[in-house]
Amino acid sequence: xxxxxxxxxxxxxxxxxxxxxxxxxxxxxxxxxxxxxxxxxxxxxxxxxxxxxxxxxxxxxxxxxxxxxxxxxxxxxxxxxxxxxxxxxxxxxxxxxxxxxxxxxxxxxxxxxxxxxxxxxxxxxxxxxxxxxxxxxxxxxxxxxxxxxxxxxxxxxxxxxxxxxxxxxxxx
Ligand SMILES: [Fe+2]
Ligand SMILES: [Fe+2]
Numbered sequence: 001x002x003x004x005x006x007x008x009x010x011x012x013x014x015x016x017x018x019x020x021x022x023x024x025x026x027x028x029x030x031x032x033x034x035x036x037x038x039x040x041x042x043x044x045x046x047x048x049x050x051x052x053x054x055x056x057x058x059x060x061x062x063x064x065x066x067x068x069x070x071x072x073x074x075x076x077x078x079x080x081x082x083x084x085x086x087x088x089x090x091x092x093x094x095x096x097x098x099x100x101x102x103x104x105x106x107x108x109x110x111x112x113x114x115x116x117x118x119x120x121x122x123x124x125x126x127x128x129x130x131x132x133x134x135x136x137x138x139x140x141x142x143x144x145x146x147x148x149x150x151x152x153x154x155x156x157x158x159x160x161x162x163x164x165x166x167x168x169x170x171x172x
Contacts, residue, residue, distance in 0.1 A: 008140035012130055016122040019054060023118055026050050027111045034104035044101040045164055047111060051094045052163030053155060059087045061150025065143055070133045079129050086121045095171045
């Protein structure tokens with residue numbers, strides 16, 4: 001792996017690990033609220049906000065950058081399609097969470113499912129897609145910088161909406 005590819009891998013692995021931790025902490029808070037019967041509106045709102053400001057913007061920005069490179073090469077086209085499908089699954093689960101967030105049991109089960117799915121998806125990306133895409137890319141570090149710019153652009157597009165409201169509208 002070239003120096004640029006290794007640095008790009010480290011940057012995405014760090015980003016994924018922060019997303020996993022942020023997600024796990026918020027899901028744990030939702031579970032604690034479900035168990036105690038206290039504060040569910042607040043903890044569910046924080047999880048929805050995390051989806052809107054962190055998880056879904058990451059997926060969207062990735063599609064416009066890393067996945068666009070992957071889709072453009074025969075060797076990575078199918079794998080990129082699998083990763084895209086996983087993004088659609090994640091979005092579907094987030095939409096379902098939005099609908100059941102006030103129900104302690106169904107909300108907690110859905111929140112756990114999203115965390116498990118993101119663990120699997122980010123591991124698949126790191127293990128299979130990213131090393132190949134960075135090998136094929138002229139400038140892997142620039143590609144990773146574009147992901148961050150894309151995340152910022154998604155958040156800017158919310159305007160005065162909160163991330164939780166924005167994600168509620170994400171699904172139309
Ligand atoms: Fe992804
Ligand atoms: Fe990712």
